[in-house]
Amino acid sequence: MLEVKDLDVKYGDVQVLWDVSLTVGRGEVVAVMGPNGSGKSTILKAIIGLVRPSGGTITLDGKTISGLPAHQMAGLGVSLVLERRRLFPQMTVLENVRMGAFHPAVRAREKERLEWVEYLFPIIRERRGQLAGRMSGGEQQMVAIARGLMSGPRLLMMDEPFLGLAPRIVDQIVDIIRKINAEGIAVLFNEQNVHLSFSNSHRGYLLESGRIVLEGSGLAMLEHEMVKRVYLGT
Amino acid sequence: MTLTLFLEQLVNGIILGSMYAIMGAGLALIYGTMRILNFAHGEFYMLGGFFVFFLFAQHHIHPVPAVIIAVAAVALIAALVQRLTINVLLKREGWAFSTIAATLGVSIFLQNLALALWGERFQSVPYFVEGLLQVGEFRLPWQRVLIFGVAVGVMATMAVVLRWTRFGWAVRATAQDAEAAAVVGVPAARIHTITFALGAALAAVAAALLAPVFAVNPWMGLPLIIKAFVVVVLGGLGSFPGAIVGGFLLGIVEAIGITLTSSEWRDVIAFGMMILFLWVRPWGLFGVKER
Ligand SMILES: Nc1ncnc2c1ncn2[C@@H]1O[C@H](COP(=O)(O)OP(=O)(O)OP(=O)(O)O)[C@@H](O)[C@H]1O
Ligand SMILES: [Mg+2]
Numbered sequence: 001m002l003e004v005k006d007l008d009v010k011y012g013d014v015q016v017l018w019d020v021s022l023t024v025g026r027g028e029v030v031a032v033m034g035p036n037g038s039g040k041s042t043i044l045k046a047i048i049g050l051v052r053p054s055g056g057t058i059t060l061d062g063k064t065i066s067g068l069p070a071h072q073m074a075g076l077g078v079s080l081v082l083e084r085r086r087l088f089p090q091m092t093v094l095e096n097v098r099m100g101a102f103h104p105a106v107r108a109r110e111k112e113r114l115e116w117v118e119y120l121f122p123i124i125r126e127r128r129g130q131l132a133g134r135m136s137g138g139e140q141q142m143v144a145i146a147r148g149l150m151s152g153p154r155l156l157m158m159d160e161p162f163l164g165l166a167p168r169i170v171d172q173i174v175d176i177i178r179k180i181n182a183e184g185i186a187v188l189f190n191e192q193n194v195h196l197s198f199s200n201s202h203r204g205y206l207l208e209s210g211r212i213v214l215e216g217s218g219l220a221m222l223e224h225e226m227v228k229r230v231y232l233g234t
Numbered sequence: 235m236t237l238t239l240f241l242e243q244l245v246n247g248i249i250l251g252s253m254y255a256i257m258g259a260g261l262a263l264i265y266g267t268m269r270i271l272n273f274a275h276g277e278f279y280m281l282g283g284f285f286v287f288f289l290f291a292q293h294h295i296h297p298v299p300a301v302i303i304a305v306a307a308v309a310l311i312a313a314l315v316q317r318l319t320i321n322v323l324l325k326r327e328g329w330a331f332s333t334i335a336a337t338l339g340v341s342i343f344l345q346n347l348a349l350a351l352w353g354e355r356f357q358s359v360p361y362f363v364e365g366l367l368q369v370g371e372f373r374l375p376w377q378r379v380l381i382f383g384v385a386v387g388v389m390a391t392m393a394v395v396l397r398w399t400r401f402g403w404a405v406r407a408t409a410q411d412a413e414a415a416a417v418v419g420v421p422a423a424r425i426h427t428i429t430f431a432l433g434a435a436l437a438a439v440a441a442a443l444l445a446p447v448f449a450v451n452p453w454m455g456l457p458l459i460i461k462a463f464v465v466v467v468l469g470g471l472g473s474f475p476g477a478i479v480g481g482f483l484l485g486i487v488e489a490i491g492i493t494l495t496s497s498e499w500r501d502v503i504a505f506g507m508m509i510l511f512l513w514v515r516p517w518g519l520f521g522v523k524e525r
Contacts, residue, residue: 012327050413070416080417088410091403099407102400103419147418 001026001061001186002047002078002155008055009042016042017210020056024155029177029187031218033197033231034207040190041083043207044157047188048073048080060155075105079153083160083190085144089133093143096132097124100150109152117146120176138169145176149185156180158189162196174200194231198222238371243493244486249378251485252385253440257458258465258477259389260436266472267409267429269330270320273337275437275462276455277344282308282438283450284352287359297362301442305435312434315340316427324426341455348452359445381443388439389478392432396474405429409472437462460501464508470521479519 002024009017016039024030034040045051047058049070058066060076073079079100087096097117101110118125121142127135132143141161148156161177162170177200181187191197198204198221206214206227214226221227257279264272285304289295295303319336323329363376396402407415408425416422440458441450448454465484469476484504491503511518 048417050416069421070413071419071421074417074419082414082417086411086414088407088414090410091406095403099403099415099418099420101418102404102407106419151418 002188003059004043004047004056005058006056007043007046007053007058009039009046009051010054011051015054015210017046017053020207020210020212022205022212022215024186024188026154027181027184027186028203029181029201030189031197031201031204032188032190032207033192033194033204033221034190035192038207039210040207041159042210044080044159044188044190047157048078071103074103074151074153077152077154079148079151079156081144081148081156081158081161084163085137085140087132087140087144087147089131091132092129093124093132093135094128096143097146097150100147103151106151110150113150113152117149120149120179121146138165138172141165141169141173142176145173149180153185155186155188158187160190160192162191162193170196194222194227198227240493241372242374243489245374246378247486247489248482249382249485250489251482252382252389253444253458253481254461254465254484255478255481256385256389256436256440257462258469258481259392259474260433261459261462262466262469262472262474262477263392263405263436264430264433265466266474267405268320268324268333268426269472270333270337271463272430272433273334273459274315274340274344275434276459277341277348278308278312278434278455279437279441279458280348280450280452280455281311281344282441283359283445283454284348285438286442286445287352287357287450290362291357291359301439304442305438308438309431309435313427313431316430320430321423321426345452345455352450352452354452356449356451358449361446377446381447384439384443388436392436392474401428457501461504464504466518467508468511468518470518473518473520476518476520483519 004020004022007017007020008015020043022030022032032040032043042051046053049068053066056066057064060078065076088099091099097114098110101107101113123139123142124146127139132140135143145158145161161173165173177187198218201218204216204218204221205212206221214221214224216224257275261272261275264270282304285307286300289300289303290297319340320333323332323336326332361375361377363380365376367374367376367379396405404415404420404425408420408422412422461484465477465480468480468483484507487507488500488503492500
């Protein structure tokens with residue numbers, strides 16, 4: 001469904017991604033693992049259109065989407081939950097979630113989608129009137145994912161969805177990823193931790209200094225010598 | 235001083251305060267969404283004044299359409315200015331400084347354009363409505379009642395739009411996190427243009443209403459933009475409700491201050507208040523304390 005080919009990205013004169021190629025198939029969960037500053041966020045931002053690639057192509061179901069502005073992507077069925085949640089802090093929980101259905105192409109189904117995300121995250125109904133900026137990190141992550149789902153995406157991308165969260169919340173989010181994937185939504189997420197990345201995905205990629213150095217099934221990645229040696233210290 | 239005189243001063247303070255509020259709200263709206271201090275705000279005010287002068291005083295068009303056309307024209311010019319300067323600069327590095335330089339440039343350009351077109355003399359605009367409102371000993375020109383009524387109406391409309399319309403949600407979302415807004419489908423560049431135009435339109439409304447009171451000339455924007463900056467500091471940078479409360483507060487404090495001293499002290503009072511705020515509550519009435 002999503003195909004990224006030979007992606008190059010530069011910030012000014014500094015190149016941070018080199019020849020990155022990856023795919024996400026229909027209904028797949030794919031993880032991109034990489035250390036701090038390796039370029040994980042940049043990949044997702046290039047796909048959604050927040051940064052402009054300097055080379056390579058990005059296609060969705062065969063149609064080129066590289067170069068399209070970010071505000072059109074929700075209409076094409078691609079959604080991104082940004083790193084560190086990035087809710088609208090002075091808007092209420094309900095307003096934040098409803099903003100997720102802002103794009104004209106998805107507006108009509110706002111009501112039924114709201115029921116759906118309220119079922120996935122009961123906290124939304126409980127806290128609808130609260131200002132988003134006043135919630136805990138875990139609660140904010142739930143609202144951020146709910147906002148990302150409100151456009152009814154075929155592909156949901158999440159930038160470090162477990163970052164800084166308590167183990168109990170991490171489990172809840174893993175559970176949510178399973179649930180939405182079971183409904184046929186493809187998921188592409190970033191993570192720094194080997195186990196979180198590859199035990200929760202069908203396939204995975206290892207990113208180092210802006211280059212993909214390894215790819216394989218989740219299980220294969222967990223078992224790979226290089227991953228074990230460098231990232232698990234065994 | 236008699237009680238009536240004091241009351242009259244207070245009412246005048248509230249009315250002038252509504253103008254400060256509307257000027258400040260325009261500036262705050264622009265700062266809130268784009269993080270730009272619009273130094274051309276006073277010149278959009280000035281253009282509004284001259285357009286009303288041109289349409290109403292010179293060509294005797296009825297004040298209602300005259301004001302509407304003047305405000306719409308200013309909004310259009312502002313949208314164009316935003317597209318050609320700020321929209322381009324925001325995408326580049328160093329935009330925080332370059333946009334200040336750009337709005338300053340626009341300000342000087344518009345002043346000189348007005349000078350060339352209309353000359354430097356103060357030109358007076360007749361009152362839209364004649365006569366006095368009289369309650370007992372208390373009197374107030376209807377023009378001032380009109381100023382206050384229109385200002386409150388415009389601000390209430392803006393508040394409703396920001397709170398309950400899709401456009402308002404898009405403005406607030408873009409102001410709070412432009413990238414997150416873009417990801418959910420808000421076209422940030424278009425929102426920026428419309429917001430800039432709206433902010434300038436608020437200045438034009440103030441000018442249209444005040445033109446008959448203060449007369450028009452190319453530099454008429456200067457005192458008002460200074461007051462607008464004070465208001466925005468009082469209210470909290472970028473806060474729309476803060477600017478409205480700050481505007482009324484400034485108007486009232488000035489009015490009371492000058493009845494106790496004299497009218498030369500007006501600006502001293504305004505700046506004294508701003509400095510006091512910067513000292514004890516730098517984030518303003520409605521701003522959020524930065525950590
Ligand atoms: N807006 C920017 N301007 C310039 N350089 C940037 C910008 N954003 C990121 N970079 C640089 O690009 C590289 C990759 O950044 P990116 O945020 O994609 O990494 P990441 O893997 O997501 O890191 P983290 O784990 O910290 O989130 C880093 O060296 C970073 O410093
Ligand atoms: Mg990152």
